[in-house]
Amino acid sequence: MTDSMSRTLPPQLAELVDDFAGVGPKDRLQMLLELSRELPELPERYADAADTMEQVHECQSPLFLAVEVDSDPERRVHLFFSAPPEAPTTRGFASIMHTGLDGEAADDVLAVPDDFYTALGLGEAVSPLRLRGMAAMLARIKKQVRAATAA
Amino acid sequence: MGLPNDPDSKLAAYAHPERLVTTEWLAQHLGDSGLVVVESDEDVLLYDTGHIPGAVKVDWHTELNDPVTRDYVDGERFAQICGERGITRDTTVVFYGDRNNWWATYALWVFSLFGHPDVRILDGGRAKWVAENREMTTEQPKPPQVDYPVVERDDTRIRAFKEQVLAHLGKPLVDVRSPGEYSGELLHMPDYPQEGAVRGGHIPGAASVPWARAAAEDATFKPRSDLEAIYQQEQGLSPDDDVVAYCRIGERSSHTWFVLTHLLGFSKVRNYDGSWTEWGNSVRVPIVQGSERGSA
Numbered sequence: 001m002t003d004s005m006s007r008t009l010p011p012q013l014a015e016l017v018d019d020f021a022g023v024g025p026k027d028r029l030q031m032l033l034e035l036s037r038e039l040p041e042l043p044e045r046y047a048d049a050a051d052t053m054e055q056v057h058e059c060q061s062p063l064f065l066a067v068e069v070d071s072d073p074e075r076r077v078h079l080f081f082s083a084p085p086e087a088p089t090t091r092g093f094a095s096i097m098h099t100g101l102d103g104e105a106a107d108d109v110l111a112v113p114d115d116f117y118t119a120l121g122l123g124e125a126v127s128p129l130r131l132r133g134m135a136a137m138l139a140r141i142k143k144q145v146r147a148a149t150a151a
Numbered sequence: 152m153g154l155p156n157d158p159d160s161k162l163a164a165y166a167h168p169e170r171l172v173t174t175e176w177l178a179q180h181l182g183d184s185g186l187v188v189v190e191s192d193e194d195v196l197l198y199d200t201g202h203i204p205g206a207v208k209v210d211w212h213t214e215l216n217d218p219v220t221r222d223y224v225d226g227e228r229f230a231q232i233c234g235e236r237g238i239t240r241d242t243t244v245v246f247y248g249d250r251n252n253w254w255a256t257y258a259l260w261v262f263s264l265f266g267h268p269d270v271r272i273l274d275g276g277r278a279k280w281v282a283e284n285r286e287m288t289t290e291q292p293k294p295p296q297v298d299y300p301v302v303e304r305d306d307t308r309i310r311a312f313k314e315q316v317l318a319h320l321g322k323p324l325v326d327v328r329s330p331g332e333y334s335g336e337l338l339h340m341p342d343y344p345q346e347g348a349v350r351g352g353h354i355p356g357a358a359s360v361p362w363a364r365a366a367a368e369d370a371t372f373k374p375r376s377d378l379e380a381i382y383q384q385e386q387g388l389s390p391d392d393d394v395v396a397y398c399r400i401g402e403r404s405s406h407t408w409f410v411l412t413h414l415l416g417f418s419k420v421r422n423y424d425g426s427w428t429e430w431g432n433s434v435r436v437p438i439v440q441g442s443e444r445g446s447a
Contacts, residue, residue, distance in 0.1 A: 033196050033200070061193075061194070085200070086197060086281075087194055087197075088197055089194045089195050089196045089197075125195070125213065126195050126212075127195070127212035130195060130212065
């Protein structure tokens with residue numbers, strides 16, 4: 001990972017990127033699978049909302065995403081995801097976001113480079129086309145953070 | 152010698168019932184010598200969460216594509232992929248996967264480019280197998296290394312290239328994408344990755360028949376009469392037509408290619424795998440926007 005990128009990533013995300021970069025392509029896939037299993041369940045208040053999960057496009061797995069921003073000066077961000085068990089890659093991507101960004105200040109989340117995921121080195125094992133799902137996920141998170149902090 | 156065909160009555164109505172097996176048939180034949188089950192998914196991790204016992208994985212994205220050129224692997228690499236998975240030229244290969252067998256049909260189509268004789272689809276794919284609570288395992292099979300011949304890929308029968316599609320304008324084309332992609336409005340979705348094309352729309356004259364219309368609720372193929380109603384009565388295609396199907400990168404259209412070729416018995420269907428990501432980025436090719444077919 002480049003120094004400039006590691007400086008702009010929140011510490012947990014930077015650590016995750018380093019973990020991925022430190023192993024070979026096959027192990028990266030295994031790490032993603034483990035992360036997909038660790039994606040936290042949705043809290044009760046979102047249970048019904050997830051049932052109406054938007055299926056944005058037939059090429060993409062359904063993903064429910066909710067962003068909450070604290071009212072403290074830091075404007076800490078909390079992320080909630082739901083994706084079905086038959087979409088472990090989507091769950092893995094969501095889990096990377098959750099591990100790396102949950103609880104971080106809004107400004108720090110917005111400062112994550114849009115292409116940070118390239119440093120994970122998943123292109124070979126997952127394919128660049130599939131990785132675009134990660135870019136889309138980050139874009140959606142940022143959009144919701146902006147909307148929540150603009151108020 | 153390949154395995155016996157599945158005598159199921161629904162399958163028997165199709166033009167080529169030997170290209171399909173039911174979940175029941177597969178459950179009966181798991182472990183038979185001469186059979187290799189291949190899982191091909193859209194989701195690259197899904198196989199590792201559990202799969203049909205003994206099934207091997209073939210990932211279309213990372214294994215069937217040439218890593219550099221936008222093309223499929225060559226005969227040598229294909230022989231390696233098969234040999235490592237215990238597939239000989241005589242093996243019956245049954246493909247299954249997620250999302251209505253999207254990628255399973257794509258993998259089958261690539262195997263067909265190499266002329267692998269006995270390729271079949273598990274009707275209903277992964278979803279049906281799971282819904283019936285059939286056995287799944289995370290145990291990695293260790294297939295014996297076998298010899299697979301180096302066969303030259305034949306791109307002339309079931310594959311179409313851009314120049315051929317240009318020459319084909321005026322003849323039947325089937326666009327199997329969603330209506331929004333067909334009309335061209337689904338190129339810029341806010342916050343979602345683009346379709347990877349600078350222009351939206353469809354190839355002039357193409358009929359819009361979203362691929363999933365051929366699939367039933369349980370991910371199986373609809374019965375033959377329903378498929379005839381869609382493709383032959385409604386769309387006016389006939390089995391001796393020269394047809395080209397396309398989508399975005401050729402994956403959804405391989406599903407339609409399978410339906411037209413093996414279920415309805417069309418004799419000349421080609422999959423244009425360059426599809427919209429090539430056409431929508433090509434200089435000066437004709438494009439029609441909106442929901443009308445248009446003409447070249």
